[in-house]
Amino acid sequence: xLAFLRSTVGKKYIMGISGLVWAGFVLTHMAGNxxxxxxxxxxxxxxxxxxxxxLIYIAEAIxxxxxxxHVYLAISLTVQNRAAKGxxxxxxxxxxxxxxxxxxxxxxQGSLILVxxxxxxxxxKYGAHYETTVNGVPMRDLARLMEExxxxxxxxxxxxVALFILGFHLKxxxxxxxxxxxxxxxTYRDMWRKLSITYGIIxxxxxxxxxxxLLMRSMQ
Numbered sequence: 001x002l003a004f005l006r007s008t009v010g011k012k013y014i015m016g017i018s019g020l021v022w023a024g025f026v027l028t029h030m031a032g033n034x035x036x037x038x039x040x041x042x043x044x045x046x047x048x049x050x051x052x053x054x055l056i057y058i059a060e061a062i063x064x065x066x067x068x069x070h071v072y073l074a075i076s077l078t079v080q081n082r083a084a085k086g087x088x089x090x091x092x093x094x095x096x097x098x099x100x101x102x103x104x105x106x107x108x109q110g111s112l113i114l115v116x117x118x119x120x121x122x123x124x125k126y127g128a129h130y131e132t133t134v135n136g137v138p139m140r141d142l143a144r145l146m147e148e149x150x151x152x153x154x155x156x157x158x159x160x161v162a163l164f165i166l167g168f169h170l171k172x173x174x175x176x177x178x179x180x181x182x183x184x185x186x187t188y189r190d191m192w193r194k195l196s197i198t199y200g201i202i203x204x205x206x207x208x209x210x211x212x213x214l215l216m217r218s219m220q
Contacts, residue, residue: 008080009180015073016177021066023174025059026166027199030206037213040143041134048139071114078107109169116162123149150214159211167204171196 004010032050036043050056128148130141150156175196183192 008077011073011077012180015070015077016180018066018070018073019173019177021062022070023170023199025063026170026203030203033210034206036143036146036210040132040141043143043146044132044139044141045134045137047142048134048137052139067117071110074107074110106169106172109165112162112165113169116166123155146210147214147218150211151218153215156211156215160208163204163207166207167200169200170203171200174199 032046033043035046124142124145127145130144131138132141132144133139150159175193178192178196183189
């Protein structure tokens with residue numbers, strides 16, 4: 001078992017699974033953030049609900065472990081592939097699959113996304129702390145912070161570019177994971193491919209809609 005986990009195939013499996021952990025988180029995070037379209041109170045109540053309990057520490061530990069694992073294996077596989085084949089993408093294509101722009105730039109995409117995650121945490125998780133009260137419960141006013149941040153055109157542009165890259169990365173990464181798990185073969189190949197594309201578009205569009213909405217709302 002240990003030998004398998006240290007092999008190229010084993011590393012791809014672990015990298016794919018760690019990526020799916022983040023893929024699931026990103027989708028639920030995007031869906032929860034859509035509450036900003038309902039009202040500031042609804043968004044703040046959601047933010048308070050997911051951060052006020054002890055489970056948040058377990059979730060953060062899992063996400064951090066998955067991120068470190070994913071980044072480490074991405075670097076390891078990239079170095080290994082370059083040494084063996086001169087490839088720039090850790091999860092090599094199979095059969096008739098050609099090396100696409102997405103696969104050639106996965107390392108660059110991943111690096112930019114990592115920068116985005118760090119800046120996103122600095123801006124929102126560790127950013128200005130405003131307080132509000134919803135249904136008699138005092139809580140952090142994350143909606144106000146979001147409104148302030150997304151009133152900055154420069155930040156909005158960076159955010160949109162980063163989210164476009166994230167959607168592109170997720171679409172290709174999820175598809176590559178399905179491929180590594182043997183799901184991109186046979187009858188259901190097109191279904192899994194379309195699912196990965198749809199997922200990437202939904203995540204990117206859902207996140208992108210938020211700053212555009214808040215920026216437009218601030219101009220009214």
